[in-house]
Amino acid sequence: MAAFFPHVTGTFKLEEPPAIRRFSMSIVEMALVTGVVLRLFWAMVITQGPNDSLYFAGAMFALRLVLLFGMAALHLGNYTLRHWIWRAPAFAALEAVAESLTSLVLIALHREPMGSERATFADWPAIATGTLFWRVAAVVAFALLLAGVAQSVRYLLLKRAHRGHTVAAIHHDQVEQQNAHDPE
Numbered sequence: 078m079a080a081f082f083p084h085v086t087g088t089f090k091l092e093e094p095p096a097i098r099r100f101s102m103s104i105v106e107m108a109l110v111t112g113v114v115l116r117l118f119w120a121m122v123i124t125q126g127p128n129d130s131l132y133f134a135g136a137m138f139a140l141r142l143v144l145l146f147g148m149a150a151l152h153l154g155n156y157t158l159r160h161w162i163w164r165a166p167a168f169a170a171l172e173a174v175a176e177s178l179t180s181l182v183l184i185a186l187h188r189e190p191m192g193s194e195r196a197t198f199a200d201w202p203a204i205a206t207g208t209l210f211w212r213v214a215a216v217v218a219f220a221l222l223l224a225g226v227a228q229s230v231r232y233l234l235l236k237r238a239h240r241g242h243t244v245a246a247i248h249h250d251q252v253e254q255q256n257a258h259d260p261e
């Protein structure tokens with residue numbers, strides 16, 4: 078009979094994930110880097126970009142959202158959908174904290190734009206709360222949309238592979254778990 082498990086555990090080959098993968102699995106590192114980069118990017122766009130071009134402003138706003146959602150998707154993609162329930166809002170909150178702290182540093186350096194003027198320390202609480210609200214709302218909405226797409230694609234792939242019994246088994250397991258958690 079073939080040995081399925083080695084007698085000595087030293088023969089197991091342990092593979093370390095690549096550096097990018099390890100980085101993307103850390104919610105703190107991903108959110109902090111995202112927050113700092115997005116705030117510095119936006120400060121550069123507002124101060125250095127053309128002030129009279131709505132196309133430029135719209136394109137840069139869209140690019141900022143793509144970067145935010147891309148980093149969130151890169152992090153969330155490492156985990157199952159069940160973990161997204163807490164990871165998406167936590168990522169957004171940590172990202173907003175990093176952005177707010179970067180904004181505070183820029184205010185201290187007199188480099189934080191606020192409209193056509195520079196922000197002051199009195200403006201910072203409004204900047205921080207607005208950033209927190211909009212980041213959490215945007216990332217949670219994006220995560221819900223992404224989860225819906227992921228579940229739909231998974232369902233269609235299983236159905237296409239004629240694995241309807243797998244879909245039924247998953248649904249049955251979910252119903253059993255729900256009944257086990259909800260006492261009647």
